[in-house]
Amino acid sequence: MTYSVTFTNASYSYGKKPAVRDVTATIAPGTITGLLGRNGSGKSTLAMMMCGHLKARGTVLVDGDSPWENPTIMPNAALVSDATSIFLDSKLARTHELWRALRPHWSEDLYRELMDQWGLRERDTYSSLSRGQQSAFTAALGLASRSPLTIFDEVHLGMDVVVRHEFYDTMLAEFVNHPRTIVLSSHLVGEIENLVSDVLILDRGTVAAAGAADDVRAAHGTDGTHASLTDVLISLTGRTKK
């Protein structure tokens, strides 16, 4: 099951401070979309708007419906980030129970396999884990949720290179075997370059580029070559002194 996301003039401000401004873009169902941009460009805010955690101005539609206070969409739209629903000082088992109860497409087998693979124990508390172990745990929750819209927002933080690559491999295998819409936000642009089919690049809260990753890379290449996504980002969002 896969969800589309459509933004039409979607905005969000924290008090008077605009974080996302007039975003009009589409995330196609059944794609892996890289949500990219500089620090503070609005990626996490946009991710929270998609999952119904923040009430946007303008229109945000997930599978054709507003996600805000929507009891059908919200359980099927998982945001995996620092702000993910986690009991900090309870055993991981408790958070596991919560996710299993809330996520209709939950895979217990995949969860167990990843916990085992990443050496995580249900009796430990989240707050007792290292930064990388915390990320591995949240990644396991997001992958096992098999949510039709799954957003991984900086989920790699602190993960060692082996766990990161195991995460990427599992994500791709899951994507092939159980199609869903995945949004991957990361500053490790070179690492995720070959994982994403589409990109949505934000600059200071607005859309700098969106669409098929190859088209965006071609548009920024020279002499028929494709630019790397890193070069695209630098070109679109770098602030050169004149």
Ligand SMILES: Nc1ncnc2c1ncn2[C@@H]1O[C@H](COP(=O)(O)OP(=O)(O)OP(=O)(O)O)[C@@H](O)[C@H]1O
């Ligand atoms: N809770 C908040 N209260 C006030 N301002 C906020 C809050 N969260 C984010 N902002 C502001 O909104 C803007 C966008 O922040 P956001 O976290 O969405 O960006 P980001 O692209 O995810 O950044 P990063 O890559 O650094 O994580 C920033 O200017 C930030 O300071």
